[in-house]
Amino acid sequence: DGGITQSPKYLFRKEGQNVTLSCEQNLNHDAMYWYRQDPGQGLRLIYYSQIVNDFQKGDIAEGYSVSREKKESFPLTVTSAQKNPTAFYLCASRLQGPNTGELFFGEGSRLTVL
Amino acid sequence: GNSVTQMEGPVTLSEEAFLTINCTYTATGYPSLFWYVQYPGEGLQLLLKATKADDKGSNKGFEATYRKETTSFHLEKGSVQVSDSAVYFCALSLNTGFQKLVFGTGTRLLVSP
Numbered sequence: 001d002g003g004i005t006q007s008p009k010y011l012f013r014k015e016g017q018n019v020t021l022s023c024e025q026n027l028n029h030d031a032m033y034w035y036r037q038d039p040g041q042g043l044r045l046i047y048y049s050q051i052v053n054d055f056q057k058g059d060i061a062e063g064y065s066v067s068r069e070k071k072e073s074f075p076l077t078v079t080s081a082q083k084n085p086t087a088f089y090l091c092a093s094r095l096q097g098p099n100t101g102e103l104f105f106g107e108g109s110r111l112t113v114l
Numbered sequence: 115g116n117s118v119t120q121m122e123g124p125v126t127l128s129e130e131a132f133l134t135i136n137c138t139y140t141a142t143g144y145p146s147l148f149w150y151v152q153y154p155g156e157g158l159q160l161l162l163k164a165t166k167a168d169d170k171g172s173n174k175g176f177e178a179t180y181r182k183e184t185t186s187f188h189l190e191k192g193s194v195q196v197s198d199s200a201v202y203f204c205a206l207s208l209n210t211g212f213q214k215l216v217f218g219t220g221t222r223l224l225v226s227p
Binding site: 041043092105 | 148150155156157158159160163203214215217218219220
């Protein structure tokens with residue numbers, strides 16, 4: 001079955017540690033995204049990538065980094081510079097092209113900083 | 115700028131009640147409009163969409179009509195079920211350039227038996 005796989009589902013981190021969240025898709029989608037979800041704030045875009053080896057900052061990129069070495073994979077690193085990293089992180093992908101607005105989401109990763 | 119405004123929740127209904135969740139948007143150009151649903155502990159799933167004015171999106175008994183004159187895309191269902199309890203997100207995507215999606219803040223629906 002095609003889809004997006006995020007791991008881990010739950011992650012605990014001590015302050016000052018970097019963590020990497022995995023996102024893998026087998027949908028052959030060109031574009032991939034990382035969103036952060038906080039209660040009452042909806043989804044905010046962290047980073048996105050339209051093609052391999054290219055990515056752009058979204059609305060709240062500070063304290064995060066990404067890479068796109070393969071079409072299938074778009075890992076997100078939450079660095080110690082992110083001041084409030086506790087949140088639910090969602091990865092998504094989409095075909096490029098006109099009127100292809102549907103995003104396919106993974107099941108999310110919940111990060112808690114202790 | 116481009117933005118989506120949804121009614122605040124939670125919306126609490128009894129089973130078989132009529133549902134409306136309001137959504138209005140501000141956009142430069144002519145966006146596509148979407149409703150996504152998020153069940154507890156899961157990611158978002160596309161519920162329905164409309165790509166031009168007067169289009170009606172529908173799925174699983176839910177409907178929404180793209181109203182350009184009122185810049186609205188309200189979600190409706192004639193008879194809700196307990197299994198419809200979830201968070202519903204309205205979103206827009208401009209059909210030019212990168213087509214970034216802009217989400218509303220979400221509306222939680224709670225349906226009791």
